[in-house]
Structure formats: structure tokens, C-alpha cells
Amino acid sequence: MSQLSVSRLSVRYGPVKALRDVSLEIPKGQITALVGPSGCGKSTLLHTLNRLTDLVDGCEVRGSVRLDDDLEITEATTDVLALRRHIGMVFQKPNPFPHSIRRNFEIPLREHGVSRANIPGIIERCLRDVGLWDEVSTRLDRSALQLSGGQQQRLCIARALALDPEVILFDEPCSALDPLASAVVEDHIAALRGRVTVVIVTHNLAQARRIADRLAVFWVRDGAGTIVETGPAANLFTDPTDPDAARYLSGERG
């Protein structure tokens, strides 16, 4: 069953075409990796899924993205604040708020109407989910900026989890981290399988091979990004049909 279905989606930034005619089914509870060279629209697709494209002036979205075969995400009347509660996001660079670790949870939770009494429990559960609880439980009131890069990124994942989203979007979550921290973060993303639908943009093919259930390969065709091949990750790595995708996945142009 599809959690998100993208069909015939095109996105442009002013005169620049970023995505053309993209269709993709993102199954529930699985990890879908979006791969391909830089500048072929992977991040744009990710930003369309939770309407962060709204923050970009002159960004024009056409086509359809449906959540649970029910809510049309691209519709102007969609309540984007509620939408973003259902579809969380983790960015390339860790971006905790420059407040205490606790405040990083309180701000979004209070905003979405969670009562104060429930917040400590949620903080503990989410920090345990990303393996951070034992490291920070005694210093929840210290600044989040004092954490290491990898810890900050796990905090951001925990913060996204706190809103109980059905989907979490990851935009190259490990590319700003050192290899060790990157491995830890990757393990925690993999552990989300089955509980949350994950869409991850990555430039690291080995990572995609390790964690992805499904793969979508992006390529620039006629001046705009599009998906040239999609399917179960295992099949795609062993037996791609598109020649560009085949060369890319075999590492010739990684």
C-alpha cells in the first residue's frame, strides 16, 4: 500500500525547471532512497512532499502528490502546518534550535497542542529511539549546540519523531557528519523501518544499498530532473535497465 503517491509532478523555480513529469509510489513503512547526481531534483521532490517549496519565492508546483490516497498535498488549501506534523524532515546540516535540548522538543510539541504533562515522557521515548537518552538525560537543559555533530543530527531525528509523523524525509542526513557518526545515524534511520515511512536523499550509494528497500534513480533529461528508473533496491543494483542508471549504480559516475 502506498503512503505517498506522486504523479506527473513538475516543479520549476521561476524560469528554471527542476523536475519534470515525475511519478513515484512510496510504500508505507519502507525506506525509499532517492539517488542520482547533484542538481537533478531529488531534494526538490523531497521539499514538495511537505510543502517546504512554499518557502521559496517563485516556486511553481504542478501535478499531484497524495498522502494515504486521501489528502492532496499540492492543493493550496491544504493545512501545511498539520501536513508537516504528519510528514517530518531531517536536513543535511543538523539544525537544532540554539536553545536547550528540552526546548527543542517543547517548542514543536506545545505548538501542536501536546499538554505539558506528556512532554517529558515523549522526550525520553524519542531520545531512546535515537540512542541519545543515556548520553544526554542528565543535561537536557544544556544548549543543544554543545552536542557533537552526530548527536545534533540524532537530536533532530528525535525531534522529528516527537510529533509522531507517518513519514520522515531525510535530505542527505549523513553528508555533513564524520564516518563514525554517519554510521550511527544510518543505523537509527534503518531502525525506523516498519514504524515510519522513510524517504531519504543520499549521494552515498553504499548507504542506499545497505538501508533502502526501494530505489528511485534521478537523472537530468532535456534540462530538467526526472526519475529514470525505480524499483526494489535489490533488483536495481543487480539488474538496472536504464543505461544512465546502470552506469551510475555501478559506480562509473558516482
Add this chain to the structure above:
Amino acid sequence: MLNPLAAAPRRARRLDRAIAIAGGAASFSTLAVFGWIVWDLIRLGLPNLSWHFLTGEVETAGRSGGIGPVLVSTLLILLCCLAVAVPLGIGCAVWLSEFVRRGSRASRIVTGGVDLLASVPSIVFGLFGMTFFCQVLGLGFSILSGGLTLACMILPILVRTTLLALEGLPADLRPGAAALGLTRTTTLRQVLLPTALPGILVAITLGVGRALSETAALLFTSGYSTRWPDSLGESGRALSVHIYDLAMNIPNGSPNASASALVLLVLILLINLTATGLTERWTRHLSGTTS
């Protein structure tokens, strides 16, 4: 025989030394004159400075007695000024930074207006304040009129410095907050403004410094009264106006003018040091974010 390769460096070295001496002399004399001014003020002012001077009544038009009521009036003028300028300036800066695109027509018009306002000479603010606040709005020569006039004057510095603070925030805070489904209002109140707070405090400190050192804009707006002020509607003399009046209009007013000038100078130095300290904290605060 002359070796051109050897000759050139010697001339260059001589020129180099000349520049060093001229530049060093310029630098040194600038700072030396500053030192001279401070030394003169200390020499002339310190003997008259005492606790009684800071708290006492103004007597015989300022020749004797203290500056107690003047300090209180100054403080009240400053408070009126900040009460108006701070919300106006910060609101304007927040709007420019968070609600309109940079370079859009609305943003260009508003920043252009604010920059023009910054170029208006202070005596013209005095002229405007006297007509608009004292006469048209009927506030008369009062602490309120003076404060409002100063508010107009320090508005640009507040807008510009706050804008700088907001634009200096890490760019990924905003999409991060949006991705958590926060409204713009919440993002502002809970994330952006608290993070920019040290920078905003710098803006306010700079505004206070500017307001405190201003004289011309207050000459014909806040009045000359040296009594203890009872309300904001009364005339009240600012410290800078007191110095001007003692020096220019009161025979033998100079000793107390020196002491008042020393007090003003110390206040301004303290405010400047606060601003520098805050700026340094602010830079450290942000560099923690980017690492």
C-alpha cells in the same frame, strides 16, 4: 657600478619607512587627542564631582548644586524614547527580514525611507519635534516631546542593527522550524527572536548611546526646567542640554559643566563597552551554531 636591482629596494625601503612614520604619527595623534580630551575633562570635572553633585538639586542656574533632577529627566526622556522606538524599530526590522523578500519593492521603499531618516541632521529632528510633537500634538516642551523626537532619531540605528542580527542567524533555522509545522509567529517568538536577542540588545544599546549623547534635537523639545520632574508632560532638562546651557549661557557655569560632561562621557563609555561586550558574546554565540 650601479646595480638597478639593488638601488630600487633601497628607495622602496626609504618610502616604506616614511609611510610607517606618517601613518604611525597619524594614528598616534588621533588617539593622543582623544586622551587629551579625556584628561582635560577629568582634570576639570573630577574636583567638582561628588555624590552630592550626582543627587543634589540644581542651584543658581547650575553654577552650584548638583544634577539630580537633570539625571532623572534624562532617564525619563530615554525611557519615553525607547518605549516608542524599540517596538517600532524591531517590528520594522522583523517585517523586513521575515515577511518580505529582500530586494522587493516594499522592502526597498522601507529601507530607503529608514536610511534617509538616518541622514537627517539632528537639529532638523529638533525643528520637526518642536513643530509636530510640541505644537501640532500639543505636548508642549515636555519630557514626552523630547523622548518622541529622540525616538524618531534613533529609529534607523535600531532597524539597521536588528536587521543585521536577524540576517546573521543561521539560515537553516527557518526551514527547520517550518518542517516541524511551526507557524511563523511561533518561529519568531520561540526560535528567531530568542536567538537574535544579544544582537537586538546591541541595537538597543547603540540607540541608548545615540539618544544620550544627543543635544540639538532636545534643545526645543524637552525644555530647560531643572526641577524634579513630576510627570512626563513636564519640561525636563537632559544632561547634554545642561552641559550646553552651562557652558554657553551661564557665566561661571564651566566647573559644573565639566563635571556634567565627565558624567556624560563615563555613561557613554560604559554603554559603548556594553555594546562591544554584547557584540563579542553574540559572535561567539553564533559561531557555536555553525560548527
Add this chain to the structure above:
Amino acid sequence: MSRSRTDRFVQWSLGGLAVLSGGLVLLIVVFLLLGAWPTIQSGLLSHLLTDETWRPGSDRDPQFGLLPMLAASFLVTALSIGIAAPFGVAGAVFDRFYLPPGFRRWNHRLLELLAGVPSVVFGFWGLTVLVPAINRLHPPGQSLLAASLVLSLMILPTVALTSQAALRAVPESETLAAAGLGLGRARTIFSIALPAAKSGIGGGILLAVARAIGETMAVVMVCGNIAEFPSSLFDPVRPVTSTIALEMGYASADHKALLYTAGLILVLAVAALVGWLAFRGSKNVPASG
């Protein structure tokens, strides 16, 4: 959707504050125009330039000659820039190329403190220290020279700090390239650094000019306030700003309208300078690299 209604409310209120802030300067100009209107209407405008003296309060034969004051403003500004600019720029060159980095921060801080000294303090110091000194040299002391000196001290930090910033903005790669070509420090300064920083230094000087034209307190206390053309550096003068400050309190009718006109002239002069500076800046940005 009440949350987005809050957002809209905040957006509109902040927009209101912004419009108020941006429009304030218009309000000021409108008030100056209204105040100056009688001058324009009654044809006094031509008197500003043709009358020989300034006797606006006289009942029998009022004279409205503004030229001596405009000349005084011009002279005081030009002289103070003439003094401050070489000192400021030379100091900035010294700061960038000769001063050990450890001292640079202190130099910068002291200049910032100097920039913050209130103009009335400069004026007071000029009146009690500088004017008597000049008086011993050549009476009366309160003079074009005193005003120019005090004003030059006031604007020196502006020139120095902007020149420092302009020199610091010259990419290190360029000065290193010059060193790599075997150019000495002096040659590097004159051939590479100063030309590259020219626009920034010029901007700083223009900014100082704008400040000097508009400065009131430091000047009014030491210039002597006699509205005549000076014949030497030691003659008293009276710039436009001083005239407004001295006569605002009692002026009425035509006289008052004249002061508004003078204020308007000041605002236009300074705004033209600053506007030109902004225009120049926006044009020069891509070319300055």
C-alpha cells in the same frame, strides 16, 4: 485555521510598524515644506541669495541673506574634511600594513569609543581648551579654525573606521600576489591596496561630509556665531545648523519660515549626498572585485 490567522495578524501589524518607520522621513519633509511654505510663497526665496546680511528680526529693514551661513557651512565642512581625511586614511594604512595584529583590535576599539563621544562634549572641550588657546594666538578664539578643528576631531573616527574596513576588504590574495612579484610594502600600498580600496575610502569620506554638514552642537559652541563672510581662519563664522539652533527658540513669522527653509536645504543637501553614495555603492559592488 486560527493559527494562520494569528500569522496574518502579526504580518499586518509588523507591516504597519514598518510603513510607519519608512514613512517617518516623509512626514518630516512634509513638515519642513509646510513650515518653509511662507518663504516660498512670499517670494523671500530670492532674498536668501541676494540680501547682504542676516537681520531677520529687524522691523524696519529685515535682511535675509543666507549666503554667509551657507559659505560658513561649506568652509567648516571642507576644512574639517581636509584635516580629518589625511589623518584618517594614513592611520588606516598604518593599521592595516604596519600595526601588529594584536594592537589592531585596540586601535579599532579606541576609535569606536572616540566615535561615540557626544558632540556636546567635543563642543565643550573646544570651548574651554581649544578656543582660549586660539585666542592667545589670534583673538577672538571662537572662529572658523576652532569650528573646523573640533569638527575634524568628530568626523575623524568615521573616516578612519570606514577606511580601515575598505582596506581590510582588499583580498589578501592580491597583496600576497604583489609580494610574490617582489613588490615592496610601499609599492603594494600605492599600487594595489589604495586603488582597490578607493571606492570604500571615498564613501567613508562622503559619509563624513554628510555628518559634518549636519553637525550642530560641536560647531555652535566654538564658531563665534557671527553671520558674515570670514576673511581669515581666525574670524568667527555661523554655519546653517548653528543659525537654526540659536534662533529656533524665539523666531516667528517670516523668520521662522526661513529657518524651516534652512532646515530643508540641509536635509536636501545631506540626502543628496547619501542618496548618491547609495546609488554609487549599488553600481560599484560588482566592479569592486
